[in-house]
Structures are given as structure tokens and as C-alpha cells.
Amino acid sequence: MEFSLPTGVVQSVALFQVTLQGFENGGFHDAINDCQKFGVVTCGRKFGQQCGQRSVHLEIDIYAREPKFEDAAAEGISVGVNTQINALSKDRLGEVFDTIVAHGVKFWQMQLTVAMGNAVDNADILLQPCDIRGVAATVTDLIERARPIGVRIFPGNNMGYFAEHEHLWRTLTSEPTHWGGCTAGETTLGLEADGTIKGCPALPSDPYSGGTTRGGSIRNAIEALAPKVPRKAHSRGSGFCGSCYYWNVCRGGCTWVTHGISGTKRDNPYCNYRARELAKKGLRERVVKLAEAPGRPFDFGRFEILVENEHGHRVSKRLAVDSKKRPRGRKLELCSNCNEFLFTTERVCPHCRASRLRPGAGMAGAELKVRALLDNIAELERAVRMLSLQEQPKPPVDN
Secondary structure, X not given: OOOOOOHHHHHHOOOOOEEEOOOOOOOHHHHHHHHHHHOEEEEOOOOOHHXXXXXXXXXXXXXXXXXXXXXXXXXXXXXXXXXXXXXXOOOOHHHHHHHHHHOOOOEEEEEEOOOEOHHHHOHHHOOOXXXXXXXXXXXXXXXXXXXXXXXXXXXXOOOOOOHXXXXXXXXXXXXXXXXXXXXXXXXXXXXXXXXXXXXXXXXXXXXXXXXXOOOOOHHXXXXXXXXXXXXXXXXXXXXXXHHOOOHHHHOOOOHHHHHHHHOOOOOOOOOHHHHHHHHHOOEEEEEEXXXXXXXXXXXXXXXXXXXXXXXXXXXXXXXXXOOOOOOOOOOEEEOOOXXXXXXXXXXXXXXXXXXXXXXXXXXXXXXHHHHHHHHHHHHHHHHHHHHHHHHOOOOOOOO
């Protein structure tokens, strides 16, 4: 495989990091030499300081006898581990943790297996949305075990979102941090072998490409990507996301995940907050494959999101909505009582109902009136939406 990264490309977009994927058939060292001066994060089997490489991230096969960390350690390279979480691996994360700790690994990134490519062909390995709560609890426990021994665990961008674990997963400094929406096309770009430029390496070319390096400049491609940037798109959520308290910030989570399930970027069943809120109502979601992937690079199949009650009987999707009203704005802060994120305009935490007004602090009368009016407007908007749903013909409920 040949690889080249023109200096003009790097300078035109202020590139400072390159992630290399593939290279199973060779060319890995040449690729590193070609872009080492920009800083490199890589996945691969052969590596060395002679290539200017400082770190390597390895993918571990949980069924392999022993991962080969020693090759990197002998070269003085720090090692990180990437793990995909799916139906096969979700109950073995503790084993992986013990293995990497025993080998002195200090960085561990996790991500969900996404419904694309081989995972569509073998859809039984995919997590079901109702498994997310258990996975989130396990990951949080491992993060707390890892912190005292100097191991950093990083849940990937396709994991989360919000609920009680969010601040533990995202915060790297003293300032609580939360998921802020998919940044494909803003902070990341994908470059395919044929020169196609897209917002993220994992996304399909269509509909997320902005041009090619062979047919135009990378700057023009980035400008063409602007209307397709998830956080700037003027799209409304669907399914639970359409009613979600966090939609203004989250925008449906990872576009890679949502496109893989429904072909859109508006409805993400793999959400910790969503699974929890549905469980409170005795509901859960399940994904079922409807169509196979067509066999092209970066291809996806087609899935349906089913809503079920706690007994596994299918119920109407209209029941899968968030009961918390969505405030205006996008600024969140951490509730000091329940450690969940809420909008700064809230006077009472919608999660634990704790008051956010300090005794004696109060607010100016005009500010209180404005907030009350905004609350009333939001409540009326929600009531109108619910009425419009009730007036539509109800589809028959499948048993």
C-alpha cells in the first residue's frame, strides 16, 4: 500500500496528528516516515523508534494466548490498548483490564462495535441497546479501579452519553466535561485511499464526503463538508432523541453509530441516559437487521429499532419518549447533589429535583420572570407536540 501526505495538505488545515489504519500488507514504516514530523498515533504490528514513532495503540484479540507488548517495550515505545465492546467481549472486560495492567499498559481506549462491514454480516455480535446500562456500570467500575494505579481509561466517542457516569468518563482535568456532539468535519477528517475526503475515517463516502484531493484542494473539500457537519446541521432528532432533554448538546451522539443503524444521524439507541430513562418506564430497545450490507468499502446494512416492555413484548414506539422537558440553550453544568449534567437555566435539577438556588442568594426579579416565561413556553411547545401525536392515526401494535 502506498501512502503520501503532501506538505501543502498539512499546512492548509493546520494538521497536527495523523492516525494510520490498515497497512496489513506492508508500507507501515514508510507511512510513518512520511508524516512523522506532524506527530503520529498508529495501530499496527511492526513499529520502532527508527520510524520516529513515540507511541502505539494495539488491538487485543481476547481469544489470543498472549498479546505482544514486549516488542514495543523493547523499542522504548509507550503502549496503549484499544478494545471493541460487543456481545462477545462485554463480560470479559475485567480480564482485559488485568492483562494490560500486568503488562504495564497505561492507556486503554474502549469503543462499541458498530454495525458496519463484518459486524453487519455477523450481527449477533452487536450489543443490544438494553445491554448499555450494564456495560456502563462495568466501565465506570474499571475507571475507578484504574485511577489509583495510574492507568487512564478513555471511553470512545461512540460510548455514553450523560446519565450518572458522564462526568467520570469525559473529565480529564478539574473542570467537569461532558459529551458535546459529534465533531466529524470540525476537528477530524478522513482520507480514503482514493483521495476522498470525509468528516470522519469511519463514515461512508456517501453522504459524508466533501471532494477528493485529486480533483480539488483540501480546503475546498472542507468547505463542501460544512453543511454536513453534525453539530451544525439543522436537523431534528427522531425516536427518543427527538424528545431528549440533551438533544441541543448531544445531537444524537456518534454519527458512525446512528448511520449504521438507521442511515441517519438523528436517532441513537446506544445511549446510557436513554436506556436508563426507558427502563424507568419498564421499556427497553432492541435492534434487528432488515438488510445486509451491499459489499462496498465502509458499507452499512439496515436495522430497525424495536421498543419492548420488560417482558420482551413489542410495544408502540410512541411510548419511548423523554419525560423531562427540554430547556433552551446549550450550556450545561454539574448538579452538586446527583453529579448529573443539567442546563444552567434550570432552577431545579430535573434528575434529582434538588433546588439550585443558594439560600439568601436569590435572583433579580426580572431574571426570575424571564426564566419563568421561558419555562412556560417550553412546556407549551411540548404540550403541542404531544397533542399533534395524539391526533395522528395510531398504528397497530405488534405482539
